[in-house]
Amino acid sequence: MNLPPEDSEKEFFNRSYEGGLNEAYEDLVIDNPRELSDVVDEPWTYFFSIIGNLKGKKVLDLGCGIGLLSIALAINEAQVTAIDISEIGISITNKRAKANNFQDRILAKCMSAYNIQCQDGYFDLVVGNGILHHLEMEEIIPEIKRVLKPNGYLCFVEPVIPNRFNRTIKNMLVKLFKIKKQDLTEDEEPLSKEEVNYIKSNFKIISCQGFYFLSKINQLLDKIFENKSKHFPIFSLIDRFCYKHIKFTRSFFWGISILGRKK
Numbered sequence: 280m281n282l283p284p285e286d287s288e289k290e291f292f293n294r295s296y297e298g299g300l301n302e303a304y305e306d307l308v309i310d311n312p313r314e315l316s317d318v319v320d321e322p323w324t325y326f327f328s329i330i331g332n333l334k335g336k337k338v339l340d341l342g343c344g345i346g347l348l349s350i351a352l353a354i355n356e357a358q359v360t361a362i363d364i365s366e367i368g369i370s371i372t373n374k375r376a377k378a379n380n381f382q383d384r385i386l387a388k389c390m391s392a393y394n395i396q397c398q399d400g401y402f403d404l405v406v407g408n409g410i411l412h413h414l415e416m417e418e419i420i421p422e423i424k425r426v427l428k429p430n431g432y433l434c435f436v437e438p439v440i441p442n443r444f445n446r447t448i449k450n451m452l453v454k455l456f457k458i459k460k461q462d463l464t465e466d467e468e469p470l471s472k473e474e475v476n477y478i479k480s481n482f483k484i485i486s487c488q489g490f491y492f493l494s495k496i497n498q499l500l501d502k503i504f505e506n507k508s509k510h511f512p513i514f515s516l517i518d519r520f521c522y523k524h525i526k527f528t529r530s531f532f533w534g535i536s537i538l539g540r541k542k
C-alpha cells in the first residue's frame with residue numbers, strides 16, 4: 280500500500296531510529312566527538328565558524344532526527360526548538376538533551392515541517408541537516424520564511440545531484456569494497472539546480488559552499504574502516520578552494536550548505 284509522503288517518511292525513520300538506537304547511537308551522552316561529527320561534520324563546523332555567537336538565539340532544528348545537530352547548537356548556547364515527524368526521533372532527542380544536561384536549552388516536539396506550530400517571526404535562525412531534500416520546496420520555503428524574524432537566517436546542509444562521472448566512480452568503489460548502501464526513502468531526491476536556485480531567490484545569500492568533492496574520500500574511508508580511519512583535512516581545503524575559484528568543478532560536489540538571510 281502506498282502511504283502519503285509524510286506517513287511513509289515517518290514510518291521509515293521510526294524504523295531506522297529504533298534500529299539505530301540499539302547500535303551506533305546507544306550512548307546518548309555525547310562524549311565522543313566522532314559520534315557528534317556524524318552530523319556535525321565539516322559543513323557545520325564551517326557554519327559555526329562564520330555564524331558568530333548563538334547565545335540565547337531562538338533556533339529551529341528542522342527535521343532534527345535523533346538530535347545531534349540540536350546538541351551542537353545547545354553547546355553553542357542557542358535556545359533550540361527541535362522538530363521532526365518521527366516520534367521515535369523526538370523521544371531520542373529529548374532523552375539525549377536530558378542526558379547531556381541540555382533540557383533547558385532543547386525543546387523537542389513531534390510535528391510536520393509544513394505546519395510549524397509557532398507564531399510568525401518567532402525564530403532568529405532555522406537550520407536543518409539533510410531535510411529539505413525530503414520536502415516540497417514550494418511549500419517549505421514559505422513556511423520557513425513565515426517563522427523567521429525579519430532579517431532572520433536560514434542554514435541548510437543538503438545533498439545535491441552529483442554528475443554522472445561521480446556516480447559511476449562511487450558505484451565502482453561501493454562494489455569494490457562491498458560497502459553497504461544507505462537506505463533511502465521513496466520521496467527523497469538530492470536537490471536539483473532549480474531547487475537550489477529557488478532557495479537562493481527567496482533569501483539574501485551570505486554563503487553557498489560545496490562539500491564532498493575530494494573530501495568524499497574521507498566519508499568513503501569511514502565506511503570502509505567503520506569510522507576508524509584517519510581523516511585528511513587537506514581534501515577539505517582543496518574542496519573549498521575549488522568551489523570558490525575553479526567553477527567547472529562545482530558539478531563534482533555531493534553536498535552544499537546554504538546560509539542566507541530573510542529578504
Ligand SMILES: C[S@@+](CC[C@H](N)C(=O)[O-])C[C@H]1O[C@@H](n2cnc3c(N)ncnc32)[C@H](O)[C@@H]1O
Binds near residue numbers: 289344363364391407
Ligand atoms: C535524513 S534525516 C536527517 C535527520 C537529522 N537532521 C540528521 O542530520 O541526522 C531526515 C529527517 O527528516 C524528518 N522528516 C521527513 N519529513 C518530515 C516532515 N514533513 N516534517 C518533519 N520532519 C520530517 C525525518 O523523520 C528524518 O528524521
